[in-house]
Amino acid sequence: MAKTDLQGSLDLLVLKTLARMGDLHGYGIVLHIQRASGELLSVEEGSLYPALHRMEQSGWVASHWALTETKRKAKFYKLTPAGRKQLKQAEENFEQLVNGVRAMLHYA
Amino acid sequence: MSLANRIANLSRRSRVEREIDAELAAHIEMRIEDNLAAGMSAKEARRDALLRFGNRSAMHERTTEADSALYLESLWADMRYALRQLRRDPAFALISILILSLGIGACTAIFSAIKPILLDPLPYPHAGRIAMLWERSADGSPAHVSFGAFQGLHQRSHAFDSIAVMKPWQPAIVAATATDRAERLEGQRVSADFFRTLGIAPKAGRDFQPSDDVLHGPAVIILSDRLWHRRFAADPSILGKQLRLEDTLFTVIGIMPPSFEDVLLPTAELWAPLQYDPSLPADGREWGHHLRMIGRLRNGISADQASSEADGILRIQAQLYAKGFASSGGPPKGLIVQGLQHDLTSGVRPALLAVLGAVLLVLSIACVNVTNLVLARASQRRAEFAMRAALGAARGRLIRQLLTESLLLALFSGALGMAIAATGVRALVALSPPDLPRLSAIAVNGSIFLFAFAITALTGTLVGLVPAVEAAHADPARGLQQGSRRTAGSRHLPRRILVVAEVSLAVVLLVGAGLLLRSMTHLFAIDPGFDAPRLLTMQVQESGRQYDTPAARLRFFDLALERVRHLPGVLSAGFTSQLPLSGDVDGYGVQFEHGPQAEAAFRYAVTPGYLETMRIPLRRGRALNERDAAGAPVAVLLNEAFANRIFPAGNALGQHVRLGPDMGHADRPWATVVGIVGNVKQESLGDTGEDAFYITTSQWTWADDAQSLVIRTQGPPAALTPLIRDAIWSVDRDQPIVRVATMDNLLAASESERHFVLMLFEAFALAGLILAATGTYGVLSGSVTERTREIGVRAALGASRSSILALVMRQGMALAASGVLIGLGIATIASRALSALLFDVSRLDLPTYLGVAALLLAVSCVACYIPARRAASINPVDALRAE
Numbered sequence: 001m002a003k004t005d006l007q008g009s010l011d012l013l014v015l016k017t018l019a020r021m022g023d024l025h026g027y028g029i030v031l032h033i034q035r036a037s038g039e040l041l042s043v044e045e046g047s048l049y050p051a052l053h054r055m056e057q058s059g060w061v062a063s064h065w066a067l068t069e070t071k072r073k074a075k076f077y078k079l080t081p082a083g084r085k086q087l088k089q090a091e092e093n094f095e096q097l098v099n100g101v102r103a104m105l106h107y108a
Numbered sequence: 109m110s111l112a113n114r115i116a117n118l119s120r121r122s123r124v125e126r127e128i129d130a131e132l133a134a135h136i137e138m139r140i141e142d143n144l145a146a147g148m149s150a151k152e153a154r155r156d157a158l159l160r161f162g163n164r165s166a167m168h169e170r171t172t173e174a175d176s177a178l179y180l181e182s183l184w185a186d187m188r189y190a191l192r193q194l195r196r197d198p199a200f201a202l203i204s205i206l207i208l209s210l211g212i213g214a215c216t217a218i219f220s221a222i223k224p225i226l227l228d229p230l231p232y233p234h235a236g237r238i239a240m241l242w243e244r245s246a247d248g249s250p251a252h253v254s255f256g257a258f259q260g261l262h263q264r265s266h267a268f269d270s271i272a273v274m275k276p277w278q279p280a281i282v283a284a285t286a287t288d289r290a291e292r293l294e295g296q297r298v299s300a301d302f303f304r305t306l307g308i309a310p311k312a313g314r315d316f317q318p319s320d321d322v323l324h325g326p327a328v329i330i331l332s333d334r335l336w337h338r339r340f341a342a343d344p345s346i347l348g349k350q351l352r353l354e355d356t357l358f359t360v361i362g363i364m365p366p367s368f369e370d371v372l373l374p375t376a377e378l379w380a381p382l383q384y385d386p387s388l389p390a391d392g393r394e395w396g397h398h399l400r401m402i403g404r405l406r407n408g409i410s411a412d413q414a415s416s417e418a419d420g421i422l423r424i425q426a427q428l429y430a431k432g433f434a435s436s437g438g439p440p441k442g443l444i445v446q447g448l449q450h451d452l453t454s455g456v457r458p459a460l461l462a463v464l465g466a467v468l469l470v471l472s473i474a475c476v477n478v479t480n481l482v483l484a485r486a487s488q489r490r491a492e493f494a495m496r497a498a499l500g501a502a503r504g505r506l507i508r509q510l511l512t513e514s515l516l517l518a519l520f521s522g523a524l525g526m527a528i529a530a531t532g533v534r535a536l537v538a539l540s541p542p543d544l545p546r547l548s549a550i551a552v553n554g555s556i557f558l559f560a561f562a563i564t565a566l567t568g569t570l571v572g573l574v575p576a577v578e579a580a581h582a583d584p585a586r587g588l589q590q591g592s593r594r595t596a597g598s599r600h601l602p603r604r605i606l607v608v609a610e611v612s613l614a615v616v617l618l619v620g621a622g623l624l625l626r627s628m629t630h631l632f633a634i635d636p637g638f639d640a641p642r643l644l645t646m647q648v649q650e651s652g653r654q655y656d657t658p659a660a661r662l663r664f665f666d667l668a669l670e671r672v673r674h675l676p677g678v679l680s681a682g683f684t685s686q687l688p689l690s691g692d693v694d695g696y697g698v699q700f701e702h703g704p705q706a707e708a709a710f711r712y713a714v715t716p717g718y719l720e721t722m723r724i725p726l727r728r729g730r731a732l733n734e735r736d737a738a739g740a741p742v743a744v745l746l747n748e749a750f751a752n753r754i755f756p757a758g759n760a761l762g763q764h765v766r767l768g769p770d771m772g773h774a775d776r777p778w779a780t781v782v783g784i785v786g787n788v789k790q791e792s793l794g795d796t797g798e799d800a801f802y803i804t805t806s807q808w809t810w811a812d813d814a815q816s817l818v819i820r821t822q823g824p825p826a827a828l829t830p831l832i833r834d835a836i837w838s839v840d841r842d843q844p845i846v847r848v849a850t851m852d853n854l855l856a857a858s859e860s861e862r863h864f865v866l867m868l869f870e871a872f873a874l875a876g877l878i879l880a881a882t883g884t885y886g887v888l889s890g891s892v893t894e895r896t897r898e899i900g901v902r903a904a905l906g907a908s909r910s911s912i913l914a915l916v917m918r919q920g921m922a923l924a925a926s927g928v929l930i931g932l933g934i935a936t937i938a939s940r941a942l943s944a945l946l947f948d949v950s951r952l953d954l955p956t957y958l959g960v961a962a963l964l965l966a967v968s969c970v971a972c973y974i975p976a977r978r979a980a981s982i983n984p985v986d987a988l989r990a991e
Contacts, residue, residue, distance in 0.1 A: 025134070025135075025138075026131065026134075026135050027134070027135045027138040027139065030135075044160070044161075044162040045135065045139070045160045045161045045162065046132070046135075046161040046162035046163065046164060046166075046167035047162060047167065047170075049128070049131065049132060049135075049167055049170075049171045049174075050167065050170040050171045050173070050174040051174075052171075053128075053171050053174040054174040057174065068138070070138075070141065072134060072137065072138065073130070073134065074131070074134045074135075074138070075127070075130075075131045075134070
């Protein structure tokens with residue numbers, strides 16, 4: 001199931017970022033993921049956009065154009081109620097995966 | 109791509125795509141700004157931003173795909189791109205579409221025609237139980253049934269639910285009002301159980317009852333739905349009304365349903381009871397072999413059981429009615445029972461199967477050719493796809509692109525193929541031999557169209573995906589390198605095999621066409637036994653009570669003949685009871701005083717002058733003349749074949765015979781053989797020596813009410829038709845004249861079936877030849893293009909023009925020669941399917957095989973020469989510089 005693959009993780013990171021930070025543009029999401037993960041996680045920045053657009057088509061995020069602090073036009077994304085539900089689901093799945101992997105590692 | 113192009117493209121991009129662009133650009137700009145703020149140099153900041161971002165165009169592509177709102181948009185873009193690609197290579201597009209549509213169209217047309225005839229069951233309930241019944245003559249061949257034999261079976265047989273006999277009937281309907289037209293209708297006289305045997309009842313009114321089918325019974329008719337609509341405006345009150353046909357009033361008792369198809373006479377529009385004499389007078393028409401018989405087998409009874417039961421019944425009948433049977437050449441040896449559908453189609457089956465084989469060959473060639481074309485194009489586009497993959501095109505995207513192109517091609521071909529199929533079916537129906545059954549059921553068949561369409565389209569599409577799959581898998585660098593035409597590897601092997609296949613298939617088709625063509629020439633070189641050019645023929649019929657006496661009948665024909673003979677442009681004229689090669693078949697028995705007691709032979713009751721008009725040569729003795737009239741000693745002519753068979757010693761002249769109705773009557777005088785005439789082909793040009801006798805019209809027992817007039821003319825015969833018709837009508841305005849045709853046309857029509865198959869084979873063989881030639885040309889031409897550099901090097905190293913020419917020619921001709929050899933081998937086996945249609949030519953006819961081989965090699969030579977000459981004229985400097 002795709003819930004626990006890399007793609008799923010990227011979705012989880014994006015959804016979590018938007019839940020925590022409110023409206024953000026793509027670049028802002030990338031920066032937040034890097035900062036929040038203590039520079040441990042760095043995504044190929046471009047690959048964010050296919051994921052964002054896919055999530056928008058799924059109705060998990062909504063987008064609008066607005067100006068950044070530096071007065072640059074950018075596309076901002078925000079979480080929808082469906083996205084919030086999806087995030088909860090994804091978090092649970094991820095917890096399960098981590099627990100499962102940890103159990104494996106600590107076995108014997 | 110030039111800057112101008114880029115801007116033009118930009119302006120054409122959809123809003124959504126621009127948005128994605130802007131979004132990605134904003135991201136990179138923001139990263140650059142941050143990098144600058146972090147102290148990088150401008151160059152470094154940009155480089156870092158791009159590196160972190162990854163392959164931008166790939167991201168753009170993937171984002172677009174993620175955006176399902178854009179899916180349609182990109183499909184449309186694919187479509188436009190595909191159209192542009194096809195326009196860029198119009199030759200490829202055009203040729204592919206032509207080949208595909210030809211394959212689809214021809215296949216659909218032929219299958220549509222053959223399906224209702226050979227494959228679909230007849231349109232009757234439990235059609236498999238309906239059988240056609242023939243009398244079995246002494247030599248085992250089927251013969252028409254006499255009413256006497258039918259009656260015996262009808263009364264005694266238990267193997268059938270019902271049986272019925274029928275004969276054609278062409279009554280004239282008289283104009284009821286001033287605006288109305290008189291019209292000759294096609295119909296049948298049938299015994300009472302005809303419709304019950306087929307299993308279809310009238311949709312209104314009632315069916316025939318046994319009480320209708322008695323001598324001098326009620327004049328009743330059943331109409332077809334078509335006639336009811338056409339002639340009576342679908343008037344429901346027509347039932348019970350009276351209708352004047354010739355000078356008899358018939359009461360309409362029923363109307364058949366619109367779906368009813370009379371496969372025994374597809375043109376029939378009305379039916380009346382047969383009304384023969386059940387007392388079976390020994391010298392009556394009840395013993396003539398002119399009826400067709402059908403039967404519905406009882407459930408669980410096999411054809412063999414039915415025929416062995418019938419054999420017994422006919423033996424009893426033969427004892428009961430010895431004289432009757434003797435008058436028509438003796439009793440039948442038994443009954444032939446075979447499925448109605450099988451019987452109806454047996455004449456055309458070999459022809460249809462041969463055509464089916466031919467069209468399958470054409471379809472295979474079309475598929476092979478398209479595969480070849482697409483492969484050629486794929487190798488040309490290898491570089492393009494490698495490039496696109498390198499630039500970040502996703503594999504799915506490439507495949508979709510190619511699919512779009514292939515489907516677009518298939519779509520065009522399908523549309524054109526449908527048009528070809530529709531025209532083809534119409535042409536097939538128009539050109540088909542007249543005895544093709546179930547013609548009305550032939551229509552373009554949707555499922556067959558889809559089948560042919562799917563086969564050809566699938567071939568093209570699957571093969572078309574090769575470059576996309578390769579590009580996605582392969583290392584782009586290699587693809588790009590190959591695109592620079594440095595190598596000429598073994599990649600061509602599959603295409604070479606395809607060319608060989610194509611050539612060999614074409615050879616098979618050409619051999620078929622050649623064998624048929626030689627059969628046709630042989631057939632038309634045959635002497636029909638008379639001089640066909642400048643002969644006009646027509647059938648004159650008598651109808652009406654005023655012609656009930658034989659004397660009145662003969663007087664009408666005599667008067668008509670007299671007037672026709674005096675017309676300007678008419679050299680001579682005569683009447684005959686049956687006309688050669690017209691479909692007439694009329695045999696009677698002959699009893700010899702010093703020879704066999706019952707022999708069957710064709711009967712020609714003719715007026716003196718008929719033999720002279722036909723220019724049938726008199727071998728010995730004298731011809732018939734005016735003195736051979738009623739009351740005079742009866743004079744008979746035999747044809748050579750008959751005379752020589754019965755009297756091998758050559759003493760036929762002066763022998764005594766009794767004919768037809770007189771046979772076995774010791775009280776009747778003997779007729780005398782006064783002359784021997786040449787043989788005439790009666791049924792078809794392929795006939796061998798058929799027995800026949802001639803007697804004057806006035807000396808035959810009865811006067812036939814339908815006779816064929818033959819006229820030898822000075823000029824073109826058809827031009828005299830109106831003049832002759834008026835001359836006959838000046839005797840009696842109401843007598844129908846039908847079947848007007850020149851003898852030349854009858855001659856051609858008699859071989860219409862072979863001609864039909866030949867025509868299709870010629871067309872298919874030509875198509876196959878062209879396809880094979882283009883295939884050879886295509887492969888060679890592509891190979892020369894790809895080997896430009898190699899050939900340039902050879903030229904630079906001193907290879908002469910002629911040696912390069914020879915190199916390429918050798919390559920092409922080797923393919924053609926192997927194709928021809930394989931094809932000839934297949935043809936020796938495949939021609940077996942044609943053997944039923946061949947005449948006087950072996951299916952392994954050497955001249956045909958050699959001719960086809962020579963023709964294909966010659967055509968291939970031309971197809972090879974063009975690319976070879978191009979190769980020879982390659983300038984080494986240009987070739988090397990082009991790299």
